[in-house]
Amino acid sequence: MENVLEWLDERAQRTPDAVACADATNRCTFAELHGAVRSIARSVARQWAPGSIVAFYAEKSVDVLAGMLGAARAGCCYSVLDVRQPAARLHAMLDVLQPCAVVSDAAFYDHAAQMLDGTPYEVCDIASLRAGGQGDANADELLEQVQPGRGDALYVNFTSGSTGVPKGVAVSHGSVIDFISYFVDVFGITARDRIANQAPFDFDVSVKDIYGGLATGASVHLIPREYFSVPVQLMDYLCERQVTVCTWAVSAMCFVTTLGGFEYRTPDTVRLVVFSGEVMPPKHLRKWQAALPDATFANVYGPTEVTCNCTYWIVPAGFDGDVLPVGRPFAHAQVMLLDEQDALVTEPGEQGQICVGGSGVALGYVHDPVRTSESFTVNPVDGTGRIYRTGDLGFWNEAGELMFLGRADHQIKHMGQRxxxxxxxxxxxxxxxxxxxxxxxxxxxxxxxxxxxxxxxxxxxxxxxxxxxxxxxxxxxxxxxxxxxxxxxxxxxxxxxxxxx
Amino acid sequence: MDDITYEDVVELLQDVEEDIDYDTVTDLVDGKHLDSFDIIAIINAISDEFDITVSAKDIVPENFNSARAIHSLVVRLAQED
Structure with missing residues (x-):
């Protein structure tokens, strides 16, 4: 498999009429998504060279997803910007990305135009990209030529940088293919599942929802951001859509428990809850376990630079401990602890920096070779392969599971954000x-x-x-x-x- | 417990987010002055300071769009208790 679009091609063949993605007002089948992606890809491929970065400025929706995949299908890399950011920080991100275009939708077109005032970039509307590529069979030959390969960048997600400039993490098709293949396998995600997408598309937690759905044929239900301020609306949506899988940030799970969501209504179709992003407070986990006694809960760990996650730990039935391990590596990842002299730490209980190798390791920070070479280095243990130095501290417990300790520097997690x-x-x-x-x-x-x-x-x-x-x-x-x-x-x-x- | 005043509520809100003019703003949620994390902080503070539990059904924008609305909600819940 060379690129993530092959999953969509396969789904459009095998289950064309199944729902691929739905938001609060709109839905599309795999066949419809496949068609929309192809139309957008034709327009993109005609205008911009493969390898270009297409920025998106909009809240998540079925149409924005089609736009992201359309850009990828044209051999480009997408980067979704958080519309709540102030203009100055968005401009800093655009300076990093140097995108060929900034794509928006009807709801955010005017915001985008205003935000881009004074920059060299112009807004481009998703609907016109799609309309421009419809029925343009001449572009199909071009699409064949620009098929992305495993090593090509699929997306760029931003993370805070200590020097004042946000860092854009570029992740390849191959990293996503390998991670998602193991992720859906470990958690048994299938075409029967209905995934409740909590994370915005500028967060890599959403990668597990988007590609977990495409890889298995599960439908992905996008939860609007504002539902996370109104628990009744959120719980009604989860129940009405009969969702089965929640791969959520810890902070979003705490939102449900803190605001009494389960006292109002329990979405009892949920069979799997995978959480990440912060240390899970045991009090909140226990409320979720009580509400969904038959569901599987799993803690997953990893920064954006290793493609979503590198380790997982399935919470054993009846677990009521206070400290959750982050667990064992997914099969594509090598996880090691290094001491300050770069020597391997293997003794249980001994502390070291968590370093990650394997095919999930990102391509690096886009247009930033200096910071890339600081954090992404050759594996010092065997001298082959690249590792990412997370800056997180951990230790192995007696069972051989990784335990997360904290940060070596001044990085924090606040309101779900790094x-x-x-x-x-x-x-x-x-x-x-x-x-x-x-x-x-x-x-x-x-x-x-x-x-x-x-x-x-x-x-x-x-x-x-x-x-x-x-x-x-x-x-x-x-x-x-x-x-x-x-x-x-x-x-x-x-x-x-x-x-x- | 003494009656909860409007000023008590404003003081609580200022501890969550200090740079909003709570006397004039009437679209705290709809205008995105407060996000879901602020709502959580406010619900927690109402529970800590006033010993009042706000249930999910009451956590709707119209009850949180202004300091006055939050004050009315808190007073109503205190009476129901």
Whole structure:
């Protein structure tokens, strides 16, 4: 198998009339999706060279999915941008991507045009791409020539970067093919399943839903973002669509339990719940287990740079422990712990940095060879193959399962998002009149706190940050100090700052 | 328990998200000033500060679009208790 589109071709042959994807208002069968993807691909292939990056600016929908796959079918790579980001950060992402086009839909076309004002990019409408390629059989020969291969980039997803510029992780068709093949096999996902997609398309959790569906023939039901503010709407949707599989972020699962979703209604068709992104609070897991006593629960682990996940752990029936292992590697992944001298750590209980090899390892950070070579290196143990250094710390337990410990640096998980505190500090220090900015995370209260020195008024700094950062990165509290507390080495004393109220 | 005032509610909201003018904004949810994480933080705070459980049925935009609406909700739930 060379590219992920082969899954769609096969499904359009075998189960053309089965539902491939549905959102709140729209649905399409595999045959319809196949046709839409082909039309869009013809338009894209005629206008842009294979290997170009097509950016998408819209909330997820059946049409946007067709657009992403259409770009991929034309040998291009897609990157979905989060529409909630401020324009300045979107521009930074576009600078990284250098896309050939920014594609939007009817709902976001005007936003996109406004956001792109002053950039060299223009908005392109999905519907016109599709219309332009309909019945254009002349382009079919071209489509044959631009078929992507295993090593070609399929998508770019962004993650926070400590130097103030977001990093675009490029992932190949081959990585997705290998990971998804093992993922659907381990969890027994089949054409009978109905997948409830929680994650936005700019998050790689959604890759498991999109391609898990295409690979098996399961239907994928996209849950609108706003349903995660209204539990009744969310639970009704899950029940009405009779969903069977939830591959969700931990934060989304906590939303259901915290807001009493199960007291309102239980979607008892759910047979599998796979969670990732943060450490699962045991209290919330137990509420899910109580609501869905027959369902299988699994913890999966891995950063975007290894293509979704590299390890999994199926929660044993009746488990009521407090610490969940992240488990054992999927068959395509090599997972190892390295100490500070790059020696392999194999002794149970001994701590090391989690490093990942195998075919899931991403191509690297797009247009950023420096940061790519820092994090993606030759495997130092055997000198062959590439590994990704996650910066996460872990240890092996006595059963040979990987346990996650935390971060080696100032990266945090906040509101389901991976954030480098350094990016917030860096942006704050861009404002004239801020001499020093230090960001801390209060893990217990889930709050980002920013301390700064300089003559700028707090309100001005907060307004500046709101302009430059997405809302989940804007500090919950900003505090102006006369001077930073220093430790005996002359460095900012972070623990002293943490004591300040 | 003493009556929960509008000011109590605003204080609670400011602890979740400090840079909103709660006296004037009337589309906190519909205008996307608050996202699902803020709603969770508010529900948790209502539970911690006022010892009131908000059920899923009450977590709808019209009850959370303004500080006044949240205050009315909290007062109603406190009376039902």
């Amino acid at each position: 954030i480098e505190l350094g990016e917030i500090e860096h942006v704050a220090q861009e404002l004239a009149g801020v001499s020093r900015a230090i960001c801390l995370y209060d893990d217990a209260r889930k709050r980002i706190r920013l301390f700064y020195t300089g003559e700028v008024a707090k309100d001005d700094l907060v307004a500046f940050l709101k302009d430059k950062l997405p809302s989940y990165m804007v500090p919950n509290k900003t505090v102006q100090l006369d001077q930073m507390p220093l430790n005996k080495n002359g460095k900012v004393d972070r623990s002293a700052l943490a004591q300040l109220r």
